[in-house]
Amino acid sequence: MSSQEAVKVVVGLGDRAYDILIGSGLVARAGAEIAARLPGIRAAIITDENVAAAHLAALSESLEKAGIASTAITLPAGEKTKSFAALQQVVDGVLAARLERGDAVIALGGGVIGDLAGFAAGIVRRGMNFIQMPTSLLAQVDSSVGGKTGINSAHGKNLVGVFHQPRLVLADTDVLDTLPRREFRAGYAEVAKYGLIDRPDFFAWLERNWQEIFAGGPARAEAIAQSCRAKADVVARDEFETGDRALLNLGHTFGHALEAATGYDGTRLVHGEGVAIGMALAHRFSARMNLASPDDAARVEAHLRAVGLPWRMPDIPGQLPDAERLLAYIAQDKKVSRGKLTFILTRGIGQSFIAKDVPASEVLAFLRENHPE
Amino acid sequence: MSSQEAVKVVVGLGDRAYDILIGSGLVARAGAEIAARLPGIRAAIITDENVAAAHLAALSESLEKAGIASTAITLPAGEKTKSFAALQQVVDGVLAARLERGDAVIALGGGVIGDLAGFAAGIVRRGMNFIQMPTSLLAQVDSSVGGKTGINSAHGKNLVGVFHQPRLVLADTDVLDTLPRREFRAGYAEVAKYGLIDRPDFFAWLERNWQEIFAGGPARAEAIAQSCRAKADVVARDEFETGDRALLNLGHTFGHALEAATGYDGTRLVHGEGVAIGMALAHRFSARMNLASPDDAARVEAHLRAVGLPWRMPDIPGQLPDAERLLAYIAQDKKVSRGKLTFILTRGIGQSFIAKDVPASEVLAFLRENHPE
Ligand SMILES: NC(=O)c1ccc[n+]([C@@H]2O[C@H](COP(=O)([O-])OP(=O)(O)OC[C@H]3O[C@@H](n4cnc5c(N)ncnc54)[C@H](O)[C@@H]3O)[C@@H](O)[C@H]2O)c1
Ligand SMILES: NC(=O)c1ccc[n+]([C@@H]2O[C@H](COP(=O)([O-])OP(=O)(O)OC[C@H]3O[C@@H](n4cnc5c(N)ncnc54)[C@H](O)[C@@H]3O)[C@@H](O)[C@H]2O)c1
Ligand SMILES: [Zn+2]
Ligand SMILES: [Zn+2]
Numbered sequence: 001m002s003s004q005e006a007v008k009v010v011v012g013l014g015d016r017a018y019d020i021l022i023g024s025g026l027v028a029r030a031g032a033e034i035a036a037r038l039p040g041i042r043a044a045i046i047t048d049e050n051v052a053a054a055h056l057a058a059l060s061e062s063l064e065k066a067g068i069a070s071t072a073i074t075l076p077a078g079e080k081t082k083s084f085a086a087l088q089q090v091v092d093g094v095l096a097a098r099l100e101r102g103d104a105v106i107a108l109g110g111g112v113i114g115d116l117a118g119f120a121a122g123i124v125r126r127g128m129n130f131i132q133m134p135t136s137l138l139a140q141v142d143s144s145v146g147g148k149t150g151i152n153s154a155h156g157k158n159l160v161g162v163f164h165q166p167r168l169v170l171a172d173t174d175v176l177d178t179l180p181r182r183e184f185r186a187g188y189a190e191v192a193k194y195g196l197i198d199r200p201d202f203f204a205w206l207e208r209n210w211q212e213i214f215a216g217g218p219a220r221a222e223a224i225a226q227s228c229r230a231k232a233d234v235v236a237r238d239e240f241e242t243g244d245r246a247l248l249n250l251g252h253t254f255g256h257a258l259e260a261a262t263g264y265d266g267t268r269l270v271h272g273e274g275v276a277i278g279m280a281l282a283h284r285f286s287a288r289m290n291l292a293s294p295d296d297a298a299r300v301e302a303h304l305r306a307v308g309l310p311w312r313m314p315d316i317p318g319q320l321p322d323a324e325r326l327l328a329y330i331a332q333d334k335k336v337s338r339g340k341l342t343f344i345l346t347r348g349i350g351q352s353f354i355a356k357d358v359p360a361s362e363v364l365a366f367l368r369e370n371h372p373e
Numbered sequence: 374m375s376s377q378e379a380v381k382v383v384v385g386l387g388d389r390a391y392d393i394l395i396g397s398g399l400v401a402r403a404g405a406e407i408a409a410r411l412p413g414i415r416a417a418i419i420t421d422e423n424v425a426a427a428h429l430a431a432l433s434e435s436l437e438k439a440g441i442a443s444t445a446i447t448l449p450a451g452e453k454t455k456s457f458a459a460l461q462q463v464v465d466g467v468l469a470a471r472l473e474r475g476d477a478v479i480a481l482g483g484g485v486i487g488d489l490a491g492f493a494a495g496i497v498r499r500g501m502n503f504i505q506m507p508t509s510l511l512a513q514v515d516s517s518v519g520g521k522t523g524i525n526s527a528h529g530k531n532l533v534g535v536f537h538q539p540r541l542v543l544a545d546t547d548v549l550d551t552l553p554r555r556e557f558r559a560g561y562a563e564v565a566k567y568g569l570i571d572r573p574d575f576f577a578w579l580e581r582n583w584q585e586i587f588a589g590g591p592a593r594a595e596a597i598a599q600s601c602r603a604k605a606d607v608v609a610r611d612e613f614e615t616g617d618r619a620l621l622n623l624g625h626t627f628g629h630a631l632e633a634a635t636g637y638d639g640t641r642l643v644h645g646e647g648v649a650i651g652m653a654l655a656h657r658f659s660a661r662m663n664l665a666s667p668d669d670a671a672r673v674e675a676h677l678r679a680v681g682l683p684w685r686m687p688d689i690p691g692q693l694p695d696a697e698r699l700l701a702y703i704a705q706d707k708k709v710s711r712g713k714l715t716f717i718l719t720r721g722i723g724q725s726f727i728a729k730d731v732p733a734s735e736v737l738a739f740l741r742e743n744h745p746e
Contacts, residue, residue, distance in 0.1 A: 084457070123496075126613075162496055
């Protein structure tokens with residue numbers, strides 16, 4: 001793909017519709033793309049130490065060339081940065097730079113930076129312009145699209161935040177070259193998720209083409225664009241997650257519980273890995289509940305194993321809390337409505353649905369059967 | 374007014390429209406009014422130490438009688454409570470009580486508690502139900518209506534927050550009996566503001582009836598209802614303050630600068646007092662710019678003086694920074710667009726308008742003329 005050909009996906013949200021551009025060379029073109037949409041603005045770039053080392057200079061230069069003055073706020077990398085303390089640091093930094101409502105906060109990083117910077121942009125002066133420049137595969141296919149922002153609390157992940165849509169998403173596929181392989185693989189779990197939710201043909205295509213996606217050929221940009229389209233569709237249907245949007249949580253109820261159970265220790269389990277195991281468990285649990293064929297669960301497990309993702313609880317290094325404790329983590333998760341457990345279950349590949357009133361006793365029995373000990 | 378007759382004002386915001394009930398006995402009836410609108414919920418009451426001492430027990434009991442389980446989070450009274458630290462405390466407390474999106478945060482207090490609790494309700498789980506029970510006159514006529522929430526930053530007042538509309542506002546006129554007289558008077562400045570913005574007849578009515586309003590007769594509920602109607606009109610026209618809503622800032626650009634200049638020290642100047650002086654200055658400055666007659670400025674000054682409000686800078690106890698420093702505080706205020714000063718000025722009583730590009734040099738000269746030294 002030449003540096004001039006970006007794929008464009010539009011997120012259809014009426015007067016707040018925005019473009020996602022996906023392609024090569026977009027960091028270098030960021031200044032021009034932003035200036036064309038938001039003339040005369042100034043900006044604050046929010047990033048983390050890893051991403052800053054690899055890409056911050058190029059972005060600052062691109063902005064400067066387009067006449068956009070910017071300051072950068074660089075935070076430690078990792079999930080712990082989605083905290084009240086970091087939020088206050090970003091908010092104070094943006095205010096110290098004297099940015100106004102019409103200026104922009106730019107998130108240059110993975111989902112952690114996107115969620116944090118988006119939240120800050122949503123609350124400084126009750127809402128500033130926000131631009132996503134996702135640098136992890138997970139952020140390019142998932143977290144940068146849809147306007148969900150937030151931080152974690154001692155009571156659980158992502159429990160505090162706002163809906164604040166970006167004005168533009170620039171997903172430069174080249175920056176993924178500096179992303180650690182393990183993180184790329186974790187992001188791939190979210191790509192597979194879109195197939196498993198409601199696109200069986202996409203899942204079958206992934207089964208055939210995953211090696212090319214990992215290698216970085218044209219299939220990579222195609223997979224990212226398809227994922228963005230899938231997410232944009234759901235978001236346009238249900239911006240504020242009062243219905244269908246919950247489907248995007250496929251694999252996430254189990255996944256979040258496992259992330260919590262491992263103390264959000266990224267050396268043991270990163271988000272996308274938790275989602276991979278969670279999706280496999282959701283399919284296996286659906287089979288156990290006689291909702292889907294065990295063959296479909298086996299097919300999901302086989303694909304995750306093939307790409308090198310963890311797919312079952314014993315794949316997590318170190319000890320896990322027992323099944324009762326895992327259930328308690330699930331019940332603490334925010335997708336609990338009035339004490340009943342809500343899960344995304346499936347009738348087969350690409351046939352996921354929202355199941356309310358899932359009996360906790362069944363989940364507990366299932367966790368016991370699948371627990372490493 | 375009997376305890377069964379509340380005045381109802383509807384804030385017309387489409388599917389997010391809500392009622393403001395104004396009258397006697399509403400704390401005792403709160404449980405029933407809330408349960409009728411939001412059946413089956415639980416609640417967290419956010420309040421401050423002064424208000425808790427006078428009214429918390431009555432509210433908790435009223436909720437309990439209606440079958441609404443509640444916990445209370447009581448914070449220190451005063452503007453300093455609009456901080457990141459207090460926000461985190463409220464957010465953590467609401468999460469610790471395991472409230473869900475459909476449950477409610479209830480603000481029982483003045484504008485400080487309303488702004489803080491509303492912000493917390495707007496960000497916990499990306500938006501919970503929110504109920505305002507304003508207990509100061511200022512909160513009943515102004516801050517509880519319109520969905521603006523927020524906290525202060527080292528860089529200025531109200532710079533961080535969200536728009537989050539309440540589901541219901543319950544303004545119990547009886548609770549004003551425990552409000553310190555000075556606070557009542559300060560709130561009255563915001564009542565007068567609605568007359569000065571665009572209701573000259575209301576201002577004239579206030580000039581004739583202010584004593585009855587202070588004494589607590591039927592004119593009090595009438596003045597509160599008229600004020601809520603005035604604010605609701607502006608909010609329905611411009612929910613997100615992109616235009617007309619800025620008129621509500623009459624007196625606030627000067628007022629905020631004076632609050633900042635006195636270090637938000639409530640012993641020297643409370644918000645409504647800053648607004649009173651600010652409104653007088655806005656009228657006097659408009660006369661100086663030959664926009665309005667000096668007679669109108671004199672009329673405003675005379676009314677504020679009559680009710681016992683401060684109306685000029687020398688009325689503030691202690692030393693003020695010099696005119697240059699005051700101008701710097703004004704320029705720091707958020708109603709600055711791309712370096713130009715924006716003010717609400719007037720062509721006469723009830724004829725306010727948004728003036729952009731007000732020359733800083735004129736403001737400086739005016740501040741020098743009116744400075745106590
Ligand atoms: N808002 C949403 O809708 C949404 C959706 C899914 C996930 N999320 C959130 O996203 C977060 C996970 O995102 P993530 O996996 O991107 O985590 P991350 O932001 O921590 O990035 C993962 C790691 O990769 C590094 N990195 C990122 N891009 C790089 C690059 N180009 N070169 C070198 N290093 C790079 C980061 O420094 C970090 O160490 C979680 O907090 C999750 O809750 C949000
Ligand atoms: N959100 C908005 O649209 C908006 C509009 C105007 C003002 N405000 C904000 O409102 C705040 C000022 O509100 P305020 O004047 O109510 O201040 P406040 O909340 O500090 O209340 C003033 C004092 O009165 C006490 N008090 C309140 N009700 C009482 C009662 N019934 N009995 C005894 N004591 C009582 C409080 O404890 C406090 O000491 C400022 O922070 C201002 O920025 C917000
Ligand atoms: Zn995810
Ligand atoms: Zn005010």
